[in-house]
Amino acid sequence: MTTPITRFAPSPTGHLHIGGARTALFCAAYARGQSGRFVLRIEDTDQKRSSEAAAAGILDDLAWLGICWDDGPEAQGCGGDDRNVGPYYQSKRRDIYDRYFDRLIQLGLAYPAFDTPEELGEMRKAAEKEKKTFIYRQCADYDHASALERANSEEHVLRFKMPAEAVTVDDEVLGKVVFPYEELDDLVIRKRDGFPTYHFAVVVDDHEMGVTHVVRGQEHLNNTPRHVAMMKALGIERPSFAHLPLIFNPDGSKMSKRDKDKTVRAAVKAAGNISETDAGVTAGEFARWQKDKTVQLPQQNLIGLADKLDVVLPEIDVEDFRRSGYLPEAIVNYIALLGWNPGERDSEGNEIERFDRPYLNEKFAFDRVGKKASKFDREKLRAFNFDLIKAMGPGDFVDAWRTWCERYDTGLLETLDRETMLMLAPAVQQRAVTLSEARVPIGFLFADTDSIEYDEKAVAKHVNKGEPSGLELLKSFAPEIAGIDPFTPDGIEASLASFCESSNIKLGKLAQPIRVAMTGSAVSPPLGVTLAALGKDTVQARVTRLLTTLDT
């Protein structure tokens, strides 16, 4: 049997979309599990929209997820050209495409077409008027020789002459799908600028790179017969195809990069007082963005606006999830389950759905990929992430936390040293679903003692009420604080316990007023870590403040 070779071929027009990540993951998992190879190719034939930075970003996103490629651009410790089938940027493969263009022209299966975009627009409009789909065909009196001659001096595109027969696609996921000839047009394979179109480049590159399994989103299904027809024309052996079901938003719409703009646009409109200065772009750009749903603002500007408007951007790209503080392992596990499942049960008879990469690699196959599009359920992703966070050792957690902070919250690193974070870790891990939310349960650490606002209900219940009242208990405990040694979670807990025992009160009676003093509310992590993290001086200051502020 030949070595299976899969490939992921993103176009570098932005960050890696979560759907693309799943495609890449399945490709990589299949290659690993079958001892094959996984190729990464950058499809940058669209000169206008592609960028070097986007390509680098995608490689970075993949590597962060732990999806490494065997053949492809060398970056992040992945890639290389061991099989000598590169380069892996389509823009650098022009000479290869030219060879194939020539072959098709010789065969009379590719021909120059001179219609201008305007003319084509007219033709489409006319077809639409008749309620028909516009299908481009070579005109009946087309003269190949003179067209070729004319092509030497005139701008033109190259079209593929679609053979007059239906095409059957055998899909690993969907099964047999038949496309009638009447639906297949003479597609453009070389653009006016000389670059191949996507359709042509994939066919050539997949063949040149020995790809055996073409795995991609279902939105490509309708393209497949064109590709198959070209393969046949070129005498290329056809690979197997696997079209993955789409991923939707919870509301059923397709998960799109533009959703982020959509969210911010709506918030801007609702706020009513946002200007181009807030957006950080020119007035013209801002107006265009507001009016045109297809116009996107740069990521950084979008984040800035979202912060200003206090709206949460929907996570769409891998980078968005990373920023939100999800662990790559959680994302990988969750997206693997979108459209696929191992179909195995654990010893208790429950379906297995929590697993790691080695398990995925071993089990993944296309026969268990579903056909139905799935909605992206953030709550479930959060549950996966939370479980992973809870299961981490404190050291690993702090490592992950600090790494995240280096990228997204350097301020936290300035406030907390590693040792303090380590002490806080167990408390935080029980309370933070994502890394970005890790600072929430310890928010009291960042408050200024003199500006703590005391929650009315908490004060009424825990400070004023009781006999003796919480305030009185706190007052009598206050002198003890200075003598707590060591001032560590254990030392503090011990001191608290012995004080309560000798005073013959329940721990809760004292604990709650202390919480109010420390945080202004009745909620905090266990008192030991809460006080230890604050430090003796701050603890005393906060107790004093409550006593002086609320003792009436």
Next chain:
RNA sequence: GGCCCCGUCGUCUAGCCUGGCCCAGGACACCAGGUUUUCAUCCUGGUAACGCGGGUUCGAAUCCCGCCGGGGUCACCA
């Protein structure tokens, strides 16, 4: 609109190919209890689905047909 794909709890799904083990199982969410110095974690339990209509069959979530619904695609983008 043409063509193509899809349709099991709110969501992700198991089961469908090889009809009975399914008055449909799991997970997330939700609800109710319990443990706990608060919150959280944790534990226990519960609500909840085969889109509709015809067939075939002793028997259908599973096979067939129709309908309805959702989605994709119709570029010199990928």
